Amino acid sequence: MVDIRLGDIVLEYLTLVNVMKANIFFSACQHDCSDNCAILTQIESGKAVSIQGNPNHAFTRGTLCGKVSNYLERVYSEDRILYPMIRVGKKGSSSFNRVTWDEALNLIRDKFAEAIEKDGSESILPYSYLGHQGLLNGLHCGDRFFNKIGAAIGERTFCNSTASKAFGMVAGPTGGLDPESFKHSKLIVIWGMNLLSTSVHHGRIVLDAVRNGAKLVVVDPIRTAIAKKADIHLRPRPGTDVVLALSIANFIIQNGLTDRDYVDSNTIGFSNFSERAKSFETSIASEITGVSTSDIERVASLISEERIVAIRTGVALERNANGGDAIRSIAALPALIGAWRYTGGGIFQHPQGTFPINREKLACPEFVETGRRAVNLFNLAEALDQSTNTPVSCLFVYNANPIITSADQTKLIANLCKDNLFTTVSEVFYTDTCDFADLILPATSQLEQDDLMYSWGHFNLQMNQKAIEPLGEAVSNTELFRRLSRKFNLDDAILHKTDAELIANSLNWEHLNMQGVSLEKLHAQGHVRLNVGDPDQRKPHVNGIFPTPSGKFEFVSSLSKLGGQMLPVFRQCVTDDAVYDEVDPLPSYTPIETPPGAFTLLSPKHHKLLNSGYANSKAMKTSKSIQKLLINSSDAKKLGIEQGQRLRVFNSVGEVTAVAHVTSDIIRGVVAIYHGFWRSHIGGSTVNALVISSPSKIGKGITVNDTKVWIDPIGLSN
Numbered sequence: 170m171v172d173i174r175l176g177d178i179v180l181e182y183l184t185l186v187n188v189m190k191a192n193i194f195f196s197a198c199q200h201d202c203s204d205n206c207a208i209l210t211q212i213e214s215g216k217a218v219s220i221q222g223n224p225n226h227a228f229t230r231g232t233l234c235g236k237v238s239n240y241l242e243r244v245y246s247e248d249r250i251l252y253p254m255i256r257v258g259k260k261g262s263s264s265f266n267r268v269t270w271d272e273a274l275n276l277i278r279d280k281f282a283e284a285i286e287k288d289g290s291e292s293i294l295p296y297s298y299l300g301h302q303g304l305l306n307g308l309h310c311g312d313r314f315f316n317k318i319g320a321a322i323g324e325r326t327f328c329n330s331t332a333s334k335a336f337g338m339v340a341g342p343t344g345g346l347d348p349e350s351f352k353h354s355k356l357i358v359i360w361g362m363n364l365l366s367t368s369v370h371h372g373r374i375v376l377d378a379v380r381n382g383a384k385l386v387v388v389d390p391i392r393t394a395i396a397k398k399a400d401i402h403l404r405p406r407p408g409t410d411v412v413l414a415l416s417i418a419n420f421i422i423q424n425g426l427t428d429r430d431y432v433d434s435n436t437i438g439f440s441n442f443s444e445r446a447k448s449f450e451t452s453i454a455s456e457i458t459g460v461s462t463s464d465i466e467r468v469a470s471l472i473s474e475e476r477i478v479a480i481r482t483g484v485a486l487e488r489n490a491n492g493g494d495a496i497r498s499i500a501a502l503p504a505l506i507g508a509w510r511y512t513g514g515g516i517f518q519h520p521q522g523t524f525p526i527n528r529e530k531l532a533c534p535e536f537v538e539t540g541r542r543a544v545n546l547f548n549l550a551e552a553l554d555q556s557t558n559t560p561v562s563c564l565f566v567y568n569a570n571p572i573i574t575s576a577d578q579t580k581l582i583a584n585l586c587k588d589n590l591f592t593t594v595s596e597v598f599y600t601d602t603c604d605f606a607d608l609i610l611p612a613t614s615q616l617e618q619d620d621l622m623y624s625w626g627h628f629n630l631q632m633n634q635k636a637i638e639p640l641g642e643a644v645s646n647t648e649l650f651r652r653l654s655r656k657f658n659l660d661d662a663i664l665h666k667t668d669a670e671l672i673a674n675s676l677n678w679e680h681l682n683m684q685g686v687s688l689e690k691l692h693a694q695g696h697v698r699l700n701v702g703d704p705d706q707r708k709p710h711v712n713g714i715f716p717t718p719s720g721k722f723e724f725v726s727s728l729s730k731l732g733g734q735m736l737p738v739f740r741q742c743v744t745d746d747a748v749y750d751e752v753d754p755l756p757s758y759t760p761i762e763t764p765p766g767a768f769t770l771l772s773p774k775h776h777k778l779l780n781s782g783y784a785n786s787k788a789m790k791t792s793k794s795i796q797k798l799l800i801n802s803s804d805a806k807k808l809g810i811e812q813g814q815r816l817r818v819f820n821s822v823g824e825v826t827a828v829a830h831v832t833s834d835i836i837r838g839v840v841a842i843y844h845g846f847w848r849s850h851i852g853g854s855t856v857n858a859l860v861i862s863s864p865s866k867i868g869k870g871i872t873v874n875d876t877k878v879w880i881d882p883i884g885l886s887n
């Protein structure tokens with residue numbers, strides 16, 4: 170019998186030898202994707218000549234997704250921004266002239282000084298999100314600089330804010346089930362996520378499990394690629410997942426299928442939860458969700474029979490007023506049936522607490538005085554309204570393309586066009602947002618910078634080694650903010666730390682999960698798995714021990730008074746005066762009304778796009794980007810809409826033009842337009858022109874899937 174451990178060691182050694190011989194660098198995908206792939210980049214004469222997925226990485230397994238497999242096309246694209254540029258024409262006219270870095274930085278310094286003098290430092294607003302996931306160049310790279318100069322705080326609740334807070338309320342900040350352990354599951358439930366587009370590597374593990382006999386249930390109003398592989402596909406109306414989950418729970422409880430030993434030893438609040446679930450017996454739930462009673466019962470029976478049940482929820486699930494309640498009620502299912510007893514049983518959510526990231530050391534919230542203005546960045550259009558008390562005079566955009574990813578596109582464009590707003594955009598490519606910049610700064614690609622990468626889809630830490638010199642005058646985000654700090658004469662040592670020093674700062678290397686992880690190993694192997702147990706044996710909550718206040722799974726959350734705010738990472742680590750309303754300690758359902766004649770609009774991720782990334786890839790540009798609207802065949806018939814017909818899709822905030830894609834892949838009453846296309850490529854407004862969002866009650870997340878629209882046919886497409 171082969172000694173697996175020895176085999177692994179030999180493989181690692183051979184990899185290292187090959188790496189040294191072939192001038193191969195370890196890279197890690199920086200995109201907002203939970204797979205966080207390990208990449209081998211081959212260099213010849215200072216140029217990257219090939220990339221491939223690292224075959225020795227247990228999750229990447231040698232392949233990259235279709236988007237990133239052509240990453241070198243992106244790195245060496247003619248469309249790269251290579252020099253600082255200043256606007257010379259009208260805003261939106263795309264007229265820029267090259268300037269030096271010194272001129273660019275002087276301009277920022279002068280404009281910021283002017284804004285501070287006139288309207289105070291809180292009139293400066295940084296805008297960034299997950300255009301980069303690195304610990305150095307990602308979420309926190311600009312926080313310490315902006316926190317120091319007194320700028321407004323950017324509240325970043327676009328994604329997973331609701332889900333992670335809601336999950337934290339019941340289970341605590343646990344990584345939960347290891348995505349690699351899904352290979353041992355007997356039943357896999359993918360809830361609100363098109364795994365084969367948004368986490369293809371986890372998708373492969375799931376499909377391997379299915380080939381080995383696991384059953385697959387998918388919950389999604391759209392018949393996605395993963396839903397087509399499912400044994401059972403449940404299609405609830407958007408916003409009703411909490412009802413579906415509570416009904417499944419009620420069926421399990423009422424039929425005596427609960428694992429009472431597990432519940433009694435490892436949970437609190439079971440009887441109150443049972444009472445709440447009782448309101449959603451299957452006939453009532455069927456009426457609300459649109460899922461048949463027999464399907465609800467079939468899935469509930471399957472969950473209790475199989476026991477080794479793995480659940481993964483997607484970010485789509487949280488994006489409505491009931492999203493956090495859905496997450497809480499779904500998270501209750503593995504606790505009810507004792508799925509945590511088994512390897513491959515439980516639920517995977519964002520593993521927030523698993524990587525011991527020193528977020529505060531990276532963001533420096535100590536620079537912020539109490540009461541500093543905070544702005545929810547998804548609602549940038551509103552924040553830029555000059556009618557508000559404190560105007561935004563200077564906007565600084567990096568790692569983001571707000572024209573495509575924020576709410577209320579039409580209003581946002583109008584506000585970005587105002588002459589009394591000075592906008593800086595640091596970017597790799599000329600995006601739609603660059604159109605409205607006063608100053609554009611060139612940013613590096615992932616191959617041109619060092620970084621350390623964590624993942625929200627597996628438990629490996631990864632080194633991204635700088636493989637090539639920056640193209641043109643592009644600089645990494647860390648270098649950008651070091652230059653700005655020098656220009657502003659800021660002398661705090663943290664603002665001038667080198668990348669190597671930042672890497673050392675970015676994690677708590679003494680943490681138990683980091684045992685066996687070192688910088689030496691990361692440089693030698695590219696990635697190291699955290700000390701969180703073997704995925705082939707791991708049972709993280711077999712004995713309960715959830716990181717909640719009670720130490721147990723909390724069917725009734727003891728954090729409800731805090732609005733579930735136990736994971737304060739989305740406001741540049743500034744939390745002292747964030748106010749959150751108390752929420753119901755049990756999951757609850759609030760009906761979301763749809764006016765007569767209106768449809769619920771979903772804006773899912775496109776298979777070939779990464780948020781707003783890759784809309785400018787050769788493949789997308791040459792295939793003539795068309796904005797399609799998915800509409801159910803019977804809805805289309807009722808409105809007299811034919812396949813391929815041009816449509817006006819509108820509501821009170823905006824309108825877009827789309828081409829009808831009539832299909833049974835979407836349920837009645839719901840339509841979908843894929844998110845991420847650029848206006849410049851489709852020649853008009855994109856789906857965000859229809860979207861406004863009020864903050865969700867848990868985590869102040871976005872509620873874009875509550876958007877309602879009306880549709881008018883306007884002629885046949887050519």
Ligand code: SF4
Pocket residue numbers: 198199200202203204205206233234235236237238368369370779
């Ligand atoms: S986008 Fe996701 S799947 Fe594609 S290479 Fe990056 S991490 Fe891997």
